[in-house]
Amino acid sequence: MTTAARRTRAAHRVVVIGGGNAGLSVAGRLRRAGVRDVTVIEPRTTHVFAPLQSHIAGGRARVADAVRPQQKVTPPGVTWVQDAATGIDPDRRIVTVTSGAQMPYDDLVICPGIRMRWDAVPGLAEAMSTEAGVSNYDLDLARKASPALRDVTGGTVVFVQSPSPASCAAAAQKPMYLACDWWRARGVLPGIRVVFVTPEPALFHVAEVDAELRRKVAEYGIEVRRATELRAVDADARTITLGREGGEEALAYDLLHAEPPQAPAEWLASSGLTDARGYVEIDPETLRHRRVPSVWSLGDVAETQTPRSGGAIRTQSKVLVQNLLAALDGEAPAARYDGYSVCPFTVSRHTVVFAEFDRLGRPEPTLPWWKGSMRENRLTWIMDRYVLPWVYWHMILKGRA
Ligand SMILES: Cc1cc2nc3c(=O)[nH]c(=O)nc-3n(C[C@H](O)[C@H](O)[C@H](O)COP(=O)(O)OP(=O)(O)OC[C@H]3O[C@@H](n4cnc5c(N)ncnc54)[C@H](O)[C@@H]3O)c2cc1C
Numbered sequence: 001m002t003t004a005a006r007r008t009r010a011a012h013r014v015v016v017i018g019g020g021n022a023g024l025s026v027a028g029r030l031r032r033a034g035v036r037d038v039t040v041i042e043p044r045t046t047h048v049f050a051p052l053q054s055h056i057a058g059g060r061a062r063v064a065d066a067v068r069p070q071q072k073v074t075p076p077g078v079t080w081v082q083d084a085a086t087g088i089d090p091d092r093r094i095v096t097v098t099s100g101a102q103m104p105y106d107d108l109v110i111c112p113g114i115r116m117r118w119d120a121v122p123g124l125a126e127a128m129s130t131e132a133g134v135s136n137y138d139l140d141l142a143r144k145a146s147p148a149l150r151d152v153t154g155g156t157v158v159f160v161q162s163p164s165p166a167s168c169a170a171a172a173q174k175p176m177y178l179a180c181d182w183w184r185a186r187g188v189l190p191g192i193r194v195v196f197v198t199p200e201p202a203l204f205h206v207a208e209v210d211a212e213l214r215r216k217v218a219e220y221g222i223e224v225r226r227a228t229e230l231r232a233v234d235a236d237a238r239t240i241t242l243g244r245e246g247g248e249e250a251l252a253y254d255l256l257h258a259e260p261p262q263a264p265a266e267w268l269a270s271s272g273l274t275d276a277r278g279y280v281e282i283d284p285e286t287l288r289h290r291r292v293p294s295v296w297s298l299g300d301v302a303e304t305q306t307p308r309s310g311g312a313i314r315t316q317s318k319v320l321v322q323n324l325l326a327a328l329d330g331e332a333p334a335a336r337y338d339g340y341s342v343c344p345f346t347v348s349r350h351t352v353v354f355a356e357f358d359r360l361g362r363p364e365p366t367l368p369w370w371k372g373s374m375r376e377n378r379l380t381w382i383m384d385r386y387v388l389p390w391v392y393w394h395m396i397l398k399g400r401a
Helices: 003-011 023-031 053-056 124-128 139-148 171-184 207-220 264-271 312-326 378-394
Strands: 013-015 037-043 044-046 068-070 079-081 085-090 094-097 103-106 105-110 155-160 192-197 223-225 229-234 239-244 247-253 254-258 295-297 341-346 352-357
Touching: 003 192, 003 312, 013 023, 013 044, 013 103, 013 264, 023 312, 044 341, 053 139, 053 341, 053 378, 105 312, 124 229, 124 254, 139 171, 139 254, 139 352, 155 171, 155 247, 171 192, 171 207, 171 341, 207 341, 207 352, 229 254, 295 312, 312 341, 341 378
Parallel strands: 013 037, 013 105, 037 079, 105 295, 155 192, 155 254, 192 223
Antiparallel strands: 044 068, 085 094, 094 103, 229 239, 239 247, 341 352
16 A cells, blocks of 8 residues: 555545444454544444344344444444434535434445334234244344244244345244254144245245255245235234235234334435435445445445345445545445345254355355255354354454455
């Protein structure tokens, strides 16, 4: 790096909205590259590693494994403002926060994640407040899911996947396979009716992975409702209404495990930086805003035209920081994000099907010579349950991976 470039980086002010997976990865990388003035706006005091919520719900991890104090995971040298952004003025380059303070920036990175819309299905929020409603899409509900799924010995258990875009949408399936494996080991599986509801035509959009999941679904005897959505829940009667082309179906449940519909925060729309669905309108390859060059975005809130995941962010943060630094040096952003994303399916209590794919749904394994990663595997379990969480806390959040 030249002395002039070093000076430019030292004087540059970057504000990051959201101190989750994406925000901290980018902030850590920018600091390591010599950008001194990096501020992360993040309201929460506790950072959550969402992928472990599936393991918590399925009885394979503890809540303590998935949480850390925000202060501890904020990369050294990064300023943390504990507040929430409420508005962006891209012309004046100012972010407004709840306290009313205005924060000026030279470059802005938008990554406040996606909102869980429990209110989007009538009765869903009420159902989640009863003992028969659980989910891996919320830490407290995942904590509740663990004993609830463990203690089932009969009746009907329904698992619902929500429509995309969503954060690792197919993660709704993970506690289902973990629970089925547990029930099978206890000898109670034959007496439990397990129903899986998905808005998608297949269990997963990558053919090889879909075939493997179909095999597991058949093995566990799960009934699948494809191309079907959750329309309403009657929490008192413990009944759900499902809808698909051609009609509706009422289904009684003893335990409901549901993924909520998801959407970006509403306040973002007033910034003029979002598309019609509310996602930040970036070039999906450079991750720079299509109309406002000082704005960048990644993670669940960005329109990257690929399924959303933490694995995707690992690649996105590298590309975004490389391009932001190039722009700072007066060069055109040359790094490209190819839409790489992941979804590790915990198909039993000891095995994972590790789906890695590109924007077009073509397999894109990190280790191309290893043909077995998309098939049920014990090694990928160890990676998903132990190695990746370690890498997340010690490398990714520090901007090192
Ligand atoms: C149940 C579940 C299982 C998953 N499993 C996997 C998996 O196995 N593998 C995988 O790769 N991915 C998985 N994912 C997806 C992965 O967790 C997300 O893609 C990733 O966390 C998104 O990162 P993000 O930074 O965009 O959002 P988040 O990590 O959600 O962070 C957003 C942050 O922004 C903050 N924020 C919100 N509003 C504001 C505001 N107004 N101002 C400032 N800050 C704000 C929030 O408090 C939050 O800390 C899973 C997700 C879920 C929900």
